[in-house]
Amino acid sequence: MKLRSFFLAFFLTLVILAGMNLVLGFFLGKADEARIESERQKDKITSLSEDLVISSQWATRFARGYVATKDPRRQRWHSQIAGILDGKIARPRDYGVEYWDLVSSGLAPEPDLKAEGFSLEDQFLQLNLTVEEFNLLKKAEALFAKMAATERLAMHAANGEFDDGTGAFSKRGKPDAVMADRLLYSDSYVKDNGELAKLVHDFTDKVKARYQKILEAQEKYATQLVRLNVYVAAGFFAIILACVLFLRSQFMARTRRLMAAVKKISGGDLGAEIDIGGKDEIAELAQAVGSMAGNLKTAFEKLEERVIVSEQTAVELNNERLRSEKLLHNILPATIAQRLRGGEEVIAEVYPEVTVFFSDIVGFTDLSARLGPHETVSLLNALFEKFDELVEKHGVEKIKTIGDSYMVVGGVPNRDPLHCQHVAEFALEAIGFVREFSTSYPFPVEMRMGIHTGTVAAGVLGKKKFSYDLWGDVVNVASRFESSSMVDRIHVSEAVRVRLADDFVFQDAGTVDLKGKGVTASYYLLGKKKDLSGVVEFRKQQAPREADADR
Numbered sequence: 001m002k003l004r005s006f007f008l009a010f011f012l013t014l015v016i017l018a019g020m021n022l023v024l025g026f027f028l029g030k031a032d033e034a035r036i037e038s039e040r041q042k043d044k045i046t047s048l049s050e051d052l053v054i055s056s057q058w059a060t061r062f063a064r065g066y067v068a069t070k071d072p073r074r075q076r077w078h079s080q081i082a083g084i085l086d087g088k089i090a091r092p093r094d095y096g097v098e099y100w101d102l103v104s105s106g107l108a109p110e111p112d113l114k115a116e117g118f119s120l121e122d123q124f125l126q127l128n129l130t131v132e133e134f135n136l137l138k139k140a141e142a143l144f145a146k147m148a149a150t151e152r153l154a155m156h157a158a159n160g161e162f163d164d165g166t167g168a169f170s171k172r173g174k175p176d177a178v179m180a181d182r183l184l185y186s187d188s189y190v191k192d193n194g195e196l197a198k199l200v201h202d203f204t205d206k207v208k209a210r211y212q213k214i215l216e217a218q219e220k221y222a223t224q225l226v227r228l229n230v231y232v233a234a235g236f237f238a239i240i241l242a243c244v245l246f247l248r249s250q251f252m253a254r255t256r257r258l259m260a261a262v263k264k265i266s267g268g269d270l271g272a273e274i275d276i277g278g279k280d281e282i283a284e285l286a287q288a289v290g291s292m293a294g295n296l297k298t299a300f301e302k303l304e305e306r307v308i309v310s311e312q313t314a315v316e317l318n319n320e321r322l323r324s325e326k327l328l329h330n331i332l333p334a335t336i337a338q339r340l341r342g343g344e345e346v347i348a349e350v351y352p353e354v355t356v357f358f359s360d361i362v363g364f365t366d367l368s369a370r371l372g373p374h375e376t377v378s379l380l381n382a383l384f385e386k387f388d389e390l391v392e393k394h395g396v397e398k399i400k401t402i403g404d405s406y407m408v409v410g411g412v413p414n415r416d417p418l419h420c421q422h423v424a425e426f427a428l429e430a431i432g433f434v435r436e437f438s439t440s441y442p443f444p445v446e447m448r449m450g451i452h453t454g455t456v457a458a459g460v461l462g463k464k465k466f467s468y469d470l471w472g473d474v475v476n477v478a479s480r481f482e483s484s485s486m487v488d489r490i491h492v493s494e495a496v497r498v499r500l501a502d503d504f505v506f507q508d509a510g511t512v513d514l515k516g517k518g519v520t521a522s523y524y525l526l527g528k529k530k531d532l533s534g535v536v537e538f539r540k541q542q543a544p545r546e547a548d549a550d551r
């Protein structure tokens with residue numbers, strides 16, 4: 001009776017622990033399903049928000065392309081973009097950043113106009129959004145609608161179709177390409193475009209931050225379940241071990257083999273076999289030990305999977321940190337980025353002596369209209385990648401590019417007594433590259449360049465999106481020298497000529513009327529004196545151009 005009572009209590013305990021193990025396994029499965037669903041919702045929301053940015057960007061390109069080329073496909077594609085967002089047209093299966101590239105190049109079919117889908121707003125409403133996130137989305141959709149209306153107005157104006165006051169473009173007139181360009185390149189339109197991108201970026205950040213907290217909580221909950229399951233399995237094992245020790249004194253011969261198997265399990269061999277036959281209590285105990293070992297093995301495997309996931313997450317976080325640092329170095333000078341990471345909140349300084357360089361492509365608007373968006377980007381990449389190499393070679397700092405304009409400064413943020421010489425050497429090598437590049441390009445590529453020296457203020461602007469910029473009279477004067485330069489020439493001020501006269505050759509360029517400063521002398525930088533033969537040859541080549549300009 002005593003042994004029977006012992007076995008009864010033992011098996012009741014095993015049943016309770018086994019039940020706890022099953023319950024924990026059930027909740028662990030539910031936790032894993034919840035994590036997968038959270039990941040799916042986060043990915044769906046971010047994918048849909050990207051659709052809005054992609055649609056806005058391509059709608060702008062198609063509208064501008066239609067105004068420039070009158071290609072009816074671009075007007076049709078523009079309407080299809082709006083139809084996809086409104087749900088009047090089903091979203092293509094592989095809709096993404098490359099989709100319209102494939103359509104415009106004939107490598108993918110246009111959207112199926114007969115298939116209706118769900119509007120972007122309806123799709124978002126099916127997902128788990130907060131009120132703040134939904135408000136950001138509504139603002140972004142309103143901005144997109146405003147921009148789309150401007151784009152339709154511009155395309156109709158290019159066709160000579162104007163609003164008759166009812167919202168229909170039935171009023172006919174002379175095609176007004178100037179009005180269309182003004183609408184599509186206005187400051188308000190560009191600002192709306194940037195604001196739309198910022199709203200979507202803020203929306204995506206909020207969604208990611210919220211789901212990051214959700215996923216961390218779910219991960220923590222799942223880890224706690226696994227840990228509790230291990231404790232239950234360990235208790236299960238401890239009870240069995242106590243029972244075995246008791247039975248050893250009662251059934252020495254059969255329990256010896258069971259004990260050997262248990263030792264293997266306790267030593268880490270959770271796959272050890274327990275070969276004890278029969279239908280009595282010892283055989284049932286052997287089966288329970290085997291089941292316990294299997295459960296414990298499963299629990300440890302799950303725990304190891306969680307550890308691997310945690311390690312992978314740590315690696316991904318580190319990679320993300322490195323990517324963020326690399327991105328920060330791409331938009332800010334290295335010393336400035338280091339100061340920001342060091343905790344400085346306001347970075348602004350005055351530099352008494354620096355040299356500012358500007359350049360832009362002559363006739364860029366017409367050239368870009370002839371090339372189209374992709375070829376235009378390829379052209380700018382080919383030029384500016386070389387300029388970026390020359391920036392590093394000559395130790396100057398690239399400030400920014402705006403369209404076809406490229407801005408460089410010497411002596412900022414690292415003060416350099418030879419800033420003017422370094423900028424001049426950069427400019428000479430850059431103009432030489434442009435001339436050589438133009439000889440092999442299907443269309444003439446010509447640039448104007450301007451340089452001025454003086455005092456500027458420089459600092460970091462923005463809190464979320466950083467930019468390092470210069471301001472001051474020197475920047476405006478350098479830009480004025482660039483805009484008043486002859487084609488393929490480097491137009492410099494008297495201040496630049498004075499600093500470089502010992503080592504460089506200049507040509508008198510007459511005077512320039514600067515707003516607020518009056519008339520001032522200007523010069524063309526031709527080259528270094530040690531390269532005098534090359535300068536003479538350049539003057540011979542420029543003589544016919546200057547004669548044509550005089551006529």
